Amino acid sequence: MARTPRRGVSLGMPFYQTPPELGNQYEADPVLRAYLDAALPPDVRKDLEPEMLELGALAGGPLYRMQLEGRNDEPKLVQWDAWGHRVDRIELTPLWARAAEIAARHGFVAKAYERKQGALSRIAQFALVYLTEPSLCVYSCPLAMTDGAARTLESSRNAALVDRALPRLTSRDPATAWTSGQWMTERTGGSDVAVCESVARQVDGAWRLSGTKWFSSATTSQMALTLARPEGNPPGGSGLALFYLEVRDAEGAPNGIRVNRLKEKLGTRMVPTAELTLDGTLATPVYGLTDGIKNISPMLTVTRTWNSVCAVAGMRRAIALARDYAQRRVAFGAPLAQKPLHADTLAGMEAEYEGAFLLAFRTVELLGKDDVGEASDDDKQLARIATPIAKLMTAKQAVAVVSEALEAFGGAGYVEDTGLPRMLRDAQVLPIWEGTTNVLSLDLLRVVSRGGDLSALAREVESCIKGADPSLKEPAELARGACLRALEWIVAAKDNGPASAEAGARRFALTLGRAWELALLVREATRAKRPEDRARFGAAARRFARHGVDQVADADLAADAQLLAG
């Protein structure tokens, strides 16, 4: 008869382990605290403290437990009611319902528009998001789109739409707060948006949309921004127009929208991602009847920034769990934390995360300045390239770091009811949605090919490494050298023709990204207020430098690529 082992009773080789735990996620985060100490004036910093402590406790306690308990919860699509009426109602999970309430009350979107901290408001906003998001199972998705829609409408100066939607998108009252969708992807694809097939027709003076939206995230939103081609417009992105629509009419009936099904996805399982048919959907043009892609770009800037912040938040959560577990798990006679190779592995993950954190929040700083019209010419140049670089860098780093964190748990990291595998599945979307690594590398190339100046980045790197401690000479020089070489490489590659620049675009973007992250680590090691923070950022800079920075040095690999890619 098989023996059932009781907890704590050893039967030969027991495989009982103590699960990892999280404490207050704000108190336990020296990187966030050191960054905020350096980036914010003391009065702003002090004002944020109580809310950070509150959310840190929530994220590491009740929300984390709720997330583990609701591990298998998923949204449900109810297409028909009992009496045969098509209702297309999506029921959300209890965690998402709680997330919506927390997000509204704490102003996860509103903070950026109340602008109480002026240009620093984005830092305040994203610090809260970063603290809480890892316990909310990607509720960041509707919030990111809501923030993106708010900014797009605000910059459109379309007074009627601003008056109607902005107060709702930025409401702190959960009963009245709206979220927004961003319906861009069609059956023709998600990257090459210009070939979108949806059509807009004017009927009795009102615009009506028809088409299929193939990946519509968080479809429970009250409104959406979407693209369609007004009848008679030419093909291509400039022939598309940006439209605003409300998902239901005043009586709650669908606005010519059918939810065909929810997607079966690898991760982000709490996000209801739907295939939609638009059939005579009433919509309003946001900014005229052309240039839809250009006009939706403020939305992309915001959602890509959310992606970067959520990527670093996910990395930190995975590292926090792995580090806690390393204190508890005894193997080969000692806790894993005391094993030199395990400690070395955790250190490598931490260095990548710290570099990623600083680049994500640098992007946030630049967005905040732009929001309030305080961006200098250099800030504007930097902001345009920071968004794609930070998004592509942090997303790739998140997948690598979270994967390594799962490995740090051994078999437990591969077992569903530990809650750990979900982190990797959710990380894997980060390099895909909102522009893949290659699409964002090409976006960086777009800036260069349209005459954009990248010299602000060389100045940024220079200012980060200025005054660095002699122990950081090597990483500082590495960051400067890699950045300059990449900027020289792109000039030469352009001269060699578009194929050469395109083939090396990812290596170019990654080099700038790694050089920028390294320079920011050096800056933080120099400017941090407390000696222990300076020491830790310095150690992170030295370790990060060893993971490789310059990838353009060997970028002329066209002939090899032909052989290898087939």
Ligand code: UCC
């Ligand atoms: O919707 C999705 C899921 C939502 C979930 C949200 C979650 C958020 C994160 C949550 C946190 C965890 S996923 C689908 C998202 N789709 C994309 O990201 C699209 C990816 N594709 C691209 O980005 C492509 O590069 C395209 C679509 C922009 C390429 O289109 P075109 O037509 O070939 O582009 P053009 O002709 O080069 O650009 C058209 C105009 C140009 O302006 P002008 O003509 O004045 O030069 C560009 O400079 O748009 C301008 N433009 C931009 N401006 C294009 N991209 C940008 C940009 N990024 N910033 C500023």
